[in-house]
Amino acid sequence: MKRVFNFSAGPAQLPLDVLIRAQEELLSYQNIGMSIMEISHRSIHFKKVIERVEELMRELLQIPDNYKVLFIQGGASLQFSMVPLNLFKENKHASYVHSGSWSKKAIAEASKFGDIHIIASSEEQQFTYFPSFQVHQLNENTNYLHITTNNTIEGTRFTCTEELPKNGIPVVADMSSNILSEELDVSQYGLIYAGAQKNLGIAGLTIVIIREDLVGNTGVDCPTMLNYETYAKAESLYNTPPTFSIYMTMLVLEWLKELGGIPEIAKRNIEKAKIFYDFLDTSSFFSSNVKKADRSLMNIPFTTVSKELNSLFIQIAEQEGFYALKGHRSVGGMRASLYNAMPLDAVLELVAFMKQFEEKYA
Amino acid sequence: MKRVFNFSAGPAQLPLDVLIRAQEELLSYQNIGMSIMEISHRSIHFKKVIERVEELMRELLQIPDNYKVLFIQGGASLQFSMVPLNLFKENKHASYVHSGSWSKKAIAEASKFGDIHIIASSEEQQFTYFPSFQVHQLNENTNYLHITTNNTIEGTRFTCTEELPKNGIPVVADMSSNILSEELDVSQYGLIYAGAQKNLGIAGLTIVIIREDLVGNTGVDCPTMLNYETYAKAESLYNTPPTFSIYMTMLVLEWLKELGGIPEIAKRNIEKAKIFYDFLDTSSFFSSNVKKADRSLMNIPFTTVSKELNSLFIQIAEQEGFYALKGHRSVGGMRASLYNAMPLDAVLELVAFMKQFEEKYA
Numbered sequence: 001m002k003r004v005f006n007f008s009a010g011p012a013q014l015p016l017d018v019l020i021r022a023q024e025e026l027l028s029y030q031n032i033g034m035s036i037m038e039i040s041h042r043s044i045h046f047k048k049v050i051e052r053v054e055e056l057m058r059e060l061l062q063i064p065d066n067y068k069v070l071f072i073q074g075g076a077s078l079q080f081s082m083v084p085l086n087l088f089k090e091n092k093h094a095s096y097v098h099s100g101s102w103s104k105k106a107i108a109e110a111s112k113f114g115d116i117h118i119i120a121s122s123e124e125q126q127f128t129y130f131p132s133f134q135v136h137q138l139n140e141n142t143n144y145l146h147i148t149t150n151n152t153i154e155g156t157r158f159t160c161t162e163e164l165p166k167n168g169i170p171v172v173a174d175m176s177s178n179i180l181s182e183e184l185d186v187s188q189y190g191l192i193y194a195g196a197q198k199n200l201g202i203a204g205l206t207i208v209i210i211r212e213d214l215v216g217n218t219g220v221d222c223p224t225m226l227n228y229e230t231y232a233k234a235e236s237l238y239n240t241p242p243t244f245s246i247y248m249t250m251l252v253l254e255w256l257k258e259l260g261g262i263p264e265i266a267k268r269n270i271e272k273a274k275i276f277y278d279f280l281d282t283s284s285f286f287s288s289n290v291k292k293a294d295r296s297l298m299n300i301p302f303t304t305v306s307k308e309l310n311s312l313f314i315q316i317a318e319q320e321g322f323y324a325l326k327g328h329r330s331v332g333g334m335r336a337s338l339y340n341a342m343p344l345d346a347v348l349e350l351v352a353f354m355k356q357f358e359e360k361y362a
Numbered sequence: 363m364k365r366v367f368n369f370s371a372g373p374a375q376l377p378l379d380v381l382i383r384a385q386e387e388l389l390s391y392q393n394i395g396m397s398i399m400e401i402s403h404r405s406i407h408f409k410k411v412i413e414r415v416e417e418l419m420r421e422l423l424q425i426p427d428n429y430k431v432l433f434i435q436g437g438a439s440l441q442f443s444m445v446p447l448n449l450f451k452e453n454k455h456a457s458y459v460h461s462g463s464w465s466k467k468a469i470a471e472a473s474k475f476g477d478i479h480i481i482a483s484s485e486e487q488q489f490t491y492f493p494s495f496q497v498h499q500l501n502e503n504t505n506y507l508h509i510t511t512n513n514t515i516e517g518t519r520f521t522c523t524e525e526l527p528k529n530g531i532p533v534v535a536d537m538s539s540n541i542l543s544e545e546l547d548v549s550q551y552g553l554i555y556a557g558a559q560k561n562l563g564i565a566g567l568t569i570v571i572i573r574e575d576l577v578g579n580t581g582v583d584c585p586t587m588l589n590y591e592t593y594a595k596a597e598s599l600y601n602t603p604p605t606f607s608i609y610m611t612m613l614v615l616e617w618l619k620e621l622g623g624i625p626e627i628a629k630r631n632i633e634k635a636k637i638f639y640d641f642l643d644t645s646s647f648f649s650s651n652v653k654k655a656d657r658s659l660m661n662i663p664f665t666t667v668s669k670e671l672n673s674l675f676i677q678i679a680e681q682e683g684f685y686a687l688k689g690h691r692s693v694g695g696m697r698a699s700l701y702n703a704m705p706l707d708a709v710l711e712l713v714a715f716m717k718q719f720e721e722k723y724a
Contacts, residue, residue, distance in 0.1 A: 004395035011605055013400050019389050026385040027378075033366035033683070037564045037610070038375050040686060073435035073566065074587050077601040081585035112583050197602055202399045204435065204566040204604030221474050223443035223588065225436050239439040240559055242566030242604060243373055248399070321395070324402060 005346045008324035009152055009299060009337040010177065011197040018251040018341075029247075036247045041240050049247050050236065056253035060261050063186050063209060070208040070228060071236035071246055076102065076176045079193040079206060080109035082226050083172050086218050087144045087191070088114050095119045095142045095169075099158070100127040100151035101330055102174060110146070117142065126331075127154040129291035135165045144170045144190060150178035152198075153328040155301040155335070156294040164188050170214060178298050179207075180256060181340055182266045190214050198298070199340045201249035204242040256340065265340050272338045272347045273297040279351045285358040303333035309361055310334060316357065322350055367708045370686035371514055371661060371699040372539065373559040380613040380703075398609045403602050411609050412598065418615035422623050425548050425571060432570040432590060433598035433608055438464065438538045441555040441568060442471035444588050445534050448580050449506045449553070450476050457481045457504045457531075461520070462489045462513035463692055464536060472508070479504065488693075489516040491653035497527045506532045506552060512540035514560075515690040517663040517697065518656040526550050532576060540660050541569075542618065543702055544628045552576050560660070561702045563611035566604040618702065627702050634700045634709045635659040641713045647720040665695035671723055672696060678719065684712055 006013040029036040032045060039046055054069045063069065072078070083106075084094060092114025096107045098121035110116050117139060120131035130151075138145060145165060149158040157178060164171050170190025179194040186192065191214060196205040208228065216229040224230050230238045256265060277295060280288045280302055288295070288302050304310050310333050314326050327333040338347060368375040391398040394407060401408055416431045425431065434440070445468075446456060454476025458469045460483035472478050479501060482493035492513070500507060507527060511520040519540060526533050532552025541556040548554065553576060558567040570590065578591040586592050592600045618627060639657060642650045642664055650657070650664050666672050672695050676688050689695040700709060 002393070002395050003390060006396050006400055008396075008400065008402050008405075011400055011402060011602065014397065016389075019397055019399075023385055023388040026388065027381050028365060031364070033364050034368050034370075034685065035376065035381055037381075038368055038370065038373055040370050040373060041565070043370075043686070073437070073440075073604070075435070075601045078435075078585070078587040081587060085585070109586055112585075195602065197605075202606055203403070203602045204607055223440070223447070223474075223585075224471055225440045225443060226585065226588075239437045240373065240557065240565045242435070242607070243559075244564055244606065245566055245604070323396065324405070 004321045004323045005349060006323045007336045007338075007342070007350070009198075009328070009335060010195070011203045012337060012339050013341045014202070014248075015252065015255045015341045018248070018255050021251055022248065037244045039243075041237055041243050046243055049250050050241070053246055053250045053253060056250070056257060057207065057209070060180065060253060060257060061184055061186055061209070066212050067186060068210050068212060068215060068232045070210065070231040071241050072206045072208055072231060073204065073242055075206055076174055076193060076195045077105065078226070079174070079208070080106045081113075082228065083144070083146065083191065083193075084110040084113040085222050085226055086228050087170065087172065087214060089143050089217070091141055091143070093117065093139060093142050094144050094146060095138055096146045097131060097133055097148070098123055099130055099148050099156060100154040102151065102153070102176075103146070103148045106146060106148070106174065119145070122156075127151060127156065128289050130156045130158050130294040132160065133163060135163065135167065138165060138169055142169060144172050146172045146174070148174045150175065150296050150298055152177040152299050153331055155288070155290050155296045155299045157296040157298075159294070161185065161188060170211065178296070180262065180265070181269050181298055183262060196245060196249055201252045202245050205245035205249060207249075268344065269297045269338065269340065272342065272344055273300065275347055275351060276300055276336065276338065279354065283354075283358060285362040286354060298339055299335055299337050301327055301331055301333055301335045304361075307332070312361070313357055317353065320353055322353060366683045366685045367711060368685050369698045369700075369704070369712070371690070371697060372557070373565045374699060374701050375703045376564070376610075377614065377617045377703045380610070380617050383613055384610065399606045401605075403599055403605050408605055411612050412603070415608055415612045415615060418612065418619060419569065419571070422542065422615060422619060423546055423548055423571070428574050429548060430572050430574060430577060430594045432572065432593040433603050434568045434570055434593060435566060435604055437568055438536055438555060438557045439467065440588070441536070441570070442468045443475075444590065445506070445508065445553065445555075446472040446475040447584050447588055448590050449532065449534065449576060451505050451579070453503055453505070455479065455501060455504050457500055457507045459493060459495055459507070459509045460485055461492055461510050461518060462516045464513065464515070464538075465508070465510045468508060468510070468536065481507070489513060489518065490651050492518045492520050492656040494522065495525060497525065497529065500527060500531055504531060506534050508534045508536070510536045512537065512658050512660055514539040514661050515693055517650070517652050517658045517661045519658040519660075521656070523547065523550060532573065540658070542624065542627070543631050543660055545624055558607060558611055563614045564607050567607035567611060569611075630706065631659045631700065631702065634704065634706055635662065637709055637713060638662055638698065638700065641716065645716070645720060647724040648716060660701055661697060661699045663689055663693055663695055663697045666723075669694070674723070675719055679715065682715055684715060
């Protein structure tokens with residue numbers, strides 16, 4: 001069983017130990033004679049799984065007691081609707097930081113339901129930096145402030161947490177591509193959401209961390225499955241949840257806890273990204289166009305000196321076992337995603353390969 | 363690796379061959395060096411998977427060309443909202459057949475968005491039969507007729523397909539617990555939906571088969587992820603779909619095709635159910651309270667002569683390796699779910715065990 005170096009932006013690489021454990025017990029979960037996929041979401045075995053995932057999330061992220069952890073389907077794209085439908089008050093006004101392709105979709109969706117004010121944008125520079133904003137720019141009647149803390153496609157991240165409002169306006173954060181990758185103070189946010197297919201597990205599950213006072217304020221005509229209260233009241237078992245995806249998240253979180261939790265993975269992620277960016281910055285052949293201070297630790301877009309050499313690089317890289325390095329179609333070039341499951345060795349191997357490529361084609 | 367007899371109503375038993383194949387290639391799908399869980403939904407490998415699932419669905423169910431096959435998340439419960447949001451016309455009027463706990467939820471949800479007329483109900487008899495209805499009862503301005511073709515909890519099914527309207531009113535059918543289990547003429551329906559965790563695969567995926575003219579008629583304020591057009595236009599790849607669940611459905615459909623498709627599985631399902639019902643009808647200890655003509659082939663609720671003996675039966679059955687036989691809390695007693703993946707042998711073993719139990723405790 002040969003495995004390749006997989007730099008996919010998501011669904012992304014999983015820790016090998018996690019896959020092996022899933023494989024080992026695929027036909028009989030904990031020797032019960034049934035697969036975890038084959039048991040009722042109301043069975044004692046599955047209830048222990050979902051409770052364990054919540055417990056691990058709370059422990060790893062030190063989630064305060066006045067927050068709920070919800071397990072939802074539909075991806076971040078469904079959250080783009082659920083956030084306004086649940087958090088809008090009568091005046092239906094929200095503020096968004098526009099930092100990339102995903103915030104664009106979030107803004108377009110929320111605009112269906114109310115007035116959206118873009119308080120900062122980096123669109124005029126193709127989102128190559130994270131736009132700064134200041135709390136005093138916020139309309140005091142705005143219902144929430146939405147930010148995308150890591151921009152998967154453009155390779156930027158939000159770092160200035162001291163800019164977040166402390167005046168009671170809830171901050172909503174799309175953390176799909178950087179949750180669990182770095183230190184996080186949950187209490188600075190009203191709501192955090194993340195699709196699982198990058199750092200949390202596999203596609204089909206979205207985790208929402210929400211402050212309790214923000215639950216239960218939708219209109220009566222909100223679809224039941226779009227109301228956070230449905231999940232909060234039923235402990236995410238109102239209907240059948242994506243049981244196998246939740247199980248995979250349990251394995252990923254246990255793996256993360258085992259290796260030392262957020263402090264350890266944050267250190268490793270900084271180290272991996274530094275090796276990669278240091279190489280890009282010393283190379284005269286490969287480069288990044290993202291503002292240094294705003295560079296993502298998770299997703300690193302880069303290019304060679306020409307489109308032709310980009311294509312050649314992607315092609316030869318794949319032959320050498322470095323997969324999914326093609327950049328997003330809206331940005332072009334290449335992108336290396338270095339999520340939690342990416343081992344340091346793989347980054348070192350990729351950089352070594354890039355050096356060779358540079359020597360040959362520069 | 364000991365496996366038990368698993369009679370779960372869902373998430374339900376999978377064919378052992380399917381689990382074994384998934385296990386074999388869990389670390390490297392088709393020798394690509396990555397798990398199917400770890401690859402982009404836009405990769406060529408995954409695109410082939412989702413296309414193959416659609417192809418197999420079309421082949422097995424002989425779906426006409428003017429129908430779309432959509433892959434959605436959120437379960438049947440989300441369909442309870444999506445159906446009215448997409449199919450309501452200006453007058454917002456729909457007709458529902460009320461045949462059990464799930465139609466109750468579907469009706470409650472649709473009532474948020476328009477006027478719902480219950481054209482037939484078996485609630486006064488605890489849903490122990492499938493309520494008959496006639497087309498002339500339908501308001502000619504009703505936007506659609508909704509039926510639940512198999513009632514998972516109460517153990518009834520809809521058989522009178524000749525009662526379905528032919529006057530252009532679209533029929534919407536929740537087939538979550540009987541899709542692919544018996545012959546079906548898709549052209550009689552405007553829209554069919556089914557959660558995957560019974561006959562189609564695992565939790566986290568809902569398949570919708572919809573006639574093309576019913577797509578694209580929502581209001582502008584419909585959440586993007588609740589609009590069938592989003593899925594139809596993007597071939598269900600607008601955002602990351604539940605990739606592993608879709609893959610598992612491919613394996614299940616290939617298994618079903620291999621064994622002979624719907625004609626063969628329908629024959630087997632009739633045989634399995636007949637063995638079970640024949641035993642119930644000859645036993646003076648075990649019984650079913652469902653009207654004979656309306657009995658489900660998939661879900662068979664039954665009881666002994668007392669609550670105490672029900673509990674004892676469930677307990678001893680589990681010790682003997684017959685799992686998940688406890689009835690739904692709203693009905694009590696026991697329930698055996700005999701989905702496609704349930705082998706005839708398991709039914710014979712269960713009946714033999716029930717005979718022994720009867721001899722000992724009657």
